[in-house]
Amino acid sequence: MRRVETEVCIVGGGPAGVMLGYLLARVGVDVVVLEKHGDFLRDFRGDTIHPSTLTLLGQLGLREEFLALPHNEVGTLDVVVNGTRIHAVDFGALPAPDDFLAFMPQWDFLNFLAGKAAEFPSFHLLMSTSATGVRRAGAAVTGVTATDAQGELEVVARLTVAADGRTSTVRAATGLEPRQFGVGIDVLWFSLPKPAAPPPPTLAYLGDGALVLTIDRGDHYQAGSVIPKGRFEALREAGIDAFRDSLTAAAKPLRGVAGALTDWDQVKLLSVQVSRLDTWHRPGLLCIGDAAHAMSPAFGVGVNYAIQDAVATANALAEPLLTGAVSERQLAGIQHRRLPPVRAMQALQLRLHAAIGRPPEKPVLANPPTAGQRAALNLLVPLIRAAAPRLVGRGFRPESASPLFTS
Numbered sequence: 001m002r003r004v005e006t007e008v009c010i011v012g013g014g015p016a017g018v019m020l021g022y023l024l025a026r027v028g029v030d031v032v033v034l035e036k037h038g039d040f041l042r043d044f045r046g047d048t049i050h051p052s053t054l055t056l057l058g059q060l061g062l063r064e065e066f067l068a069l070p071h072n073e074v075g076t077l078d079v080v081v082n083g084t085r086i087h088a089v090d091f092g093a094l095p096a097p098d099d100f101l102a103f104m105p106q107w108d109f110l111n112f113l114a115g116k117a118a119e120f121p122s123f124h125l126l127m128s129t130s131a132t133g134v135r136r137a138g139a140a141v142t143g144v145t146a147t148d149a150q151g152e153l154e155v156v157a158r159l160t161v162a163a164d165g166r167t168s169t170v171r172a173a174t175g176l177e178p179r180q181f182g183v184g185i186d187v188l189w190f191s192l193p194k195p196a197a198p199p200p201p202t203l204a205y206l207g208d209g210a211l212v213l214t215i216d217r218g219d220h221y222q223a224g225s226v227i228p229k230g231r232f233e234a235l236r237e238a239g240i241d242a243f244r245d246s247l248t249a250a251a252k253p254l255r256g257v258a259g260a261l262t263d264w265d266q267v268k269l270l271s272v273q274v275s276r277l278d279t280w281h282r283p284g285l286l287c288i289g290d291a292a293h294a295m296s297p298a299f300g301v302g303v304n305y306a307i308q309d310a311v312a313t314a315n316a317l318a319e320p321l322l323t324g325a326v327s328e329r330q331l332a333g334i335q336h337r338r339l340p341p342v343r344a345m346q347a348l349q350l351r352l353h354a355a356i357g358r359p360p361e362k363p364v365l366a367n368p369p370t371a372g373q374r375a376a377l378n379l380l381v382p383l384i385r386a387a388a389p390r391l392v393g394r395g396f397r398p399e400s401a402s403p404l405f406t407s
């Protein structure tokens with residue numbers, strides 16, 4: 001069998017894997033990143049680059065070049081609940097210059113980062129290469145087995161990182177099983193043209209039993225509809241016209257453009273999951289990103305948290321990798337650092353799911369809001385506005401690249 005030897009084998013070329021590969025290669029650690037697809041092209045993935053990631057790119061000296069790529073910048077996000085527009089998020093409250101959310105197709109971001117990593121001789125990216133299992137020496141993981149177009153190979157490594165997403169093969173091969181938190185929703189994604197006179201940037205419309213997302217992608221919306229889990233087939237049977245009607249009932253500004261949705265082939269079902277490993281490591285193995293904790297699309301923070309895991313991992317392990325061995329205690333330290341912000345965010349996501357999963361006869365907000373609801377909104381909205389930019393834009397514990405990566 002062909003054999004590749006390296007210091008760190010990273011399985012998965014998503015945001016977590018590519019960022020970790022970039023950081024470690026930048027300080028001279030030999031890394032092999034395995035990505036099962038032949039490219040980074042994936043539709044309807046998290047395409048948000050958060051203020052904390054912009055700050056990180058600035059620390060790494062990549063910000064300007066990154067922002068020269070085609071992207072969209074959003075400074076505010078509204079939410080419309082039963083016709084009442086709430087100015088929920090104003091990223092202008094964050095310190096400049098990273099006071100906006102950048103929307104960029106995830107493949108452009110990953111191509112950019114992988115291109116930058118390829119400038120370092122110790123970075124090796126194996127595309128179209130799928131990990132199939134792990135190598136072991138006693139209890140320790142010592143790399144992975146994999147397949148590519150030429151057949152089987154093994155990657156021998158001092159440290160293996162599972163960054164292969166929510167259905168992680170590496171995690172399964174080591175017997176680590178995530179705890180699933182019940183999620184009652186799925187998301188249908190599709191593209192819609194923007195209305196000729198578009199409303200202010202609006203993240204979501206909630207009303208009439210529907211939750212419709214409209215992410216501004218410049219010339220069009222990446223639109224989403226949150227549905228009860230398992231209801232997709234029933235919706236298909238009811239027909240695309242009924243689906244369009246449910247969208248426009250909740251999101252009135254879409255009335256003139258929803259007609260572009262004519263066929264279910266335009267609609268992609270994405271199953272929402274919230275899960276977390278109790279233990280993110282084994283001797284010689286660390287799980288990060290969705291492989292350690294699948295995030296819901298709520299608040300759009302999954303990519304951000306995956307990147308923050310990569311930064312925390314690189315900060316903790318670069319020196320040990322350069323000077324000697326990595327102990328399981330050091331791997332446990334990474335979980336110890338990242339678990340509290342992940343747990344807090346997942347708890348918020350589950351709360352949001354519970355709120356949006358309410359039956360139509362018990363809406364969060366009446367239309368029009370009652371006097372009591374208006375009073376509550378007057379109290380709550382300023383609090384939401386104060387907390388949301390930090391919560392969405394930076395997350396609970398944003399990580400900074402250590403001086404090792406910035407000097």
Ligand SMILES: Cc1cc2nc3c(=O)[nH]c(=O)nc-3n(C[C@H](O)[C@H](O)[C@H](O)COP(=O)(O)OP(=O)(O)OC[C@H]3O[C@@H](n4cnc5c(N)ncnc54)[C@H](O)[C@@H]3O)c2cc1C
Nearest residue numbers: 012014015016036046131165270289290297300302303306
């Ligand atoms: C419907 C939906 C919408 C979302 N929207 C957003 C959003 O707007 N903003 C946001 O921040 N987050 C969003 N998320 C969450 C976000 O997509 C994830 O949290 C994030 O991509 C996790 O990054 P990752 O690198 O850990 O894993 P992934 O992005 O899943 O990357 C894993 C990589 O590993 C590769 N891989 C898998 N198995 C193997 C194998 N055996 N061998 C080699 N390679 C393998 C995969 O091809 C993939 O490239 C959304 C999630 C869902 C479900």
